[in-house]
Amino acid sequence: MRNRFGAIVTLTVSLLVCPSLQSPSQGAPTPKLVFSGNGLNVAHFGAHEPAVEKTMHRLLGRPTTPLSPTPALQNCGVSAMSSWHALSIYFDHEKLVGVSLGPGTEPVGQTAAGLRLGYSLTRARELYGRTFRTSTNQGVAWFLKTSNGRLDGFLVPSTGLTPGPSSRIFTIDAGDVGCPAMSP
Secondary structure, three states, X not given: OHHHHHHHHHHHHHHHHOHHHHOOOOXXXXXXXXXXXXXXXXXXXXXXXXXXXXHHHHHHXXXXXXXXXXXXXHHHOOOEEEEEOOEEEEEEOOEEEEEEEOOOOOOOEEEOOOOOXXXXXXXXXXXXXXXXXXXXXXXXXXXXXXXXXXXXXXXXOOXXXXXXXXXXXXXXXXXXXXXXXXXO
C-alpha cells in the first residue's frame, strides 16, 4: 500500500511540474528516440556501456546525471545508470539492460507505433488495440508485448486507481529499470 501511495504522490507532483503531460502539442518535434521491446533505435539491449554512452552523448549532449553506480539496485539487475533529463539508461555489468522515459518533455521519444508521453489512454488503445493493457497493481500502469519484447509504464491521473478516458501516458519503459516494486 505504501508503494502505491508513493507512486500516486510522485505522479501527481510530477504532473504539476510537467504540465505538457496534460495535453501533447500537435506540432511536437520528431523524436530522436524510438522505444521497442529490445531497447532504443540507437542502442539495443546488450550493447556495451561505453558505446551507448557515446551514442547518447552525440545525440543528446552531456548527461544531466553522469554514469554512476546504483548499489541499491544491484539485486534488481541494474548496476549503473545515467540520464538525460527525462531519459534514464540502465546498465548491468557494462551492458544496456533498460531504458525509461518520463516524466518530462525532453528528450522527445516514442514507441515504434508512435505512442508518446502525454497521449491519452484512448489513443494508446487506437495504436495498439488489445495488446495494450492496464493494471492497478502498482499505481496505474500500462504494458504491452511487442514482437521483440515488452514495453510498460505508468498512467496519470487516475480516478480511484482505475484508468479512465482522462488517463495519459506518464512514462515509457523497456527492460530492467529497477526492482519490481519500483516499476510496473
